[in-house]
Amino acid sequence: MKQVQVHRYGGPEVMQILDAETPGIGDWELLVQVKYASANPKDIFLRKGKMKSYLSISFPVKLGQDFSGVVAAVGKKAGPFRPGDRVFGMVNQSNNGTLSEYIAVTPNEIWYAPENLNFAEAAAVPLAAQTALQALQTIAKIKPGQRVCINGASGGVGTFAVQVARISGAHVTAISSEKNHALCRELGADEVVDYKTTPPEKMQGSFDVFFDVFGNQSRPKVRHLLRKDSWYISTVPNFRNIRDTVLALMKMSKSRLVVVESDSEDLKILKKWIEAGDLKPVLEAEFPMHRIAEVHQRIETKRTVGKIVVQIG
Ligand SMILES: NC(=O)c1ccc[n+]([C@@H]2O[C@H](COP(=O)([O-])OP(=O)(O)OC[C@H]3O[C@@H](n4cnc5c(N)ncnc54)[C@H](OP(=O)(O)O)[C@@H]3O)[C@@H](O)[C@H]2O)c1
Structure with missing residues (x-):
């Protein structure tokens, strides 16, 4: 599978799209096929090595924190989800990397994606x-x-x-x-x-x-x-x-x-508000994965209006 990786700290040019092994899952985990990931300033800090003193992360650094996608496989104890479910969420381990075709997640990090959002919009929400x-x-x-x-x-x-x-x-x-x-x-x-x-x-x-x-x-x-x-x-x-x-x-x-942590209960609240028409994501732009360097350049301007999302695959 394709994945955005960083093998040395630096500018947007250090990001590479490489082949990686699809993650295996344990009984308490799910495998999600990622459709979209969103861009967050945290990825800029990770790419530059600015979080290395307080996060124990080793190379390759895998970028991307939140996502939308489809459940591909479910561990024996990772209910209530089923293969084919549309989900959204955020990984609580900074180096899990949602700019990746597949990710392993735990059920508490995700929830069913709002039914009135497409994958691009849903990915903008979790973090x-x-x-x-x-x-x-x-x-x-x-x-x-x-x-x-x-x-x-x-x-x-x-x-x-x-x-x-x-x-x-x-x-x-x-x-x-x-x-x-x-x-x-x-x-x-x-x-x-x-x-x-x-x-x-x-x-x-x-x-x-x-x-x-x-x-x-x-x-x-x-x-x-x-x-x-x-x-x-x-x-x-x-x-x-x-x-x-x-x-x-x-x-x-x-x-x-505030130190954000993904929690199904919070994602449930957000889904309810979104489906009721009370809450909506604001999307500035959508980019394909191979243009990730441009995405980072735009986030670094600190002028993004709402969110930028990245199509995976
Ligand atoms: N601790 C946590 O758990 C956590 C979680 C999420 C984010 N964060 C951090 O929170 C910060 C914001 O994240 P974000 O995703 O919202 O970033 P963002 O989308 O990149 O923020 C861009 C916005 O910043 C505004 N801005 C630029 N200069 C400003 C100024 N001098 N005063 C007020 N607003 C200004 C811009 O508004 P205008 O164009 O209107 O000026 C633009 O809309 C980042 O540092 C991020 O790392 C922390």
Whole structure:
């Protein structure tokens, strides 16, 4: 089978499409034929070796975190899935590599794909939407009427975060560049802010949650927008955010790093919202696997609107 591999850290040119053995599966695993994978900034960090100090990964590095596809084989204890089922999900081991024709997964990492999405759309959901769900509902436990600010609202995670906040009944302020304000409003933002003219340090207001999706803020920088009991949630695993997360777990801080993990229960919630027409993926583009270098170049511009997906095979 074909698979995207990295044998040395570097630029987009280090990615190669090579032949690899189709993975075998144990009793608790399933084999999935991947139809689409989505592109995420994490793959850029993996390709450059920026995660090597805290993830034990050896060469070849296999890229790709989330996917949509069809179940090809099922281990004896890997129910309730059957061969032929359409599924979507995310691998919880960074080096499992969904930019691959087949992957072995565990049942808790996947769920049945939303029936009203095609494979390209379904692949855009698992990593980014679970990040938004886990930040806003699992960590911040947002309630109707609360005020939520999303920084980086027009990107992969942000477009889902605006929708999750709106579905949860929150009043949503979306920070993005001006050209993406119409999209943010369409997704459910009540207010929009252009970070070029009004950066967060110049904003006014009081929020229950500041979700720093883009990750260029910190609690001290947005302190004027938060009360003591408001949540500051980031996506960036730097020293401050990791230290604050440890303190938050001891109930001594309201600042947390979200670390997304795939969970069938969360995928079930997302599927239900998508099938009800409440949540939708925003797709910027679709590329064939052999153009993976271009996909990485586009993600590295940090200007992606929604998600980019990659057709496998
Ligand atoms: N910890 C975790 O579990 C986890 C999970 C998922 C993602 N992440 C991290 O979260 C970050 C965002 O991921 P993503 O997939 O959403 O990335 P993305 O799709 O590549 O983000 C692109 C967006 O960033 C926005 N942006 C660029 N400059 C900005 C600025 N100065 N202020 C605010 N927004 C700005 C752009 O909006 P405009 O064009 O409108 O400016 C664009 O829409 C990445 O660092 C990723 O690694 C972490």
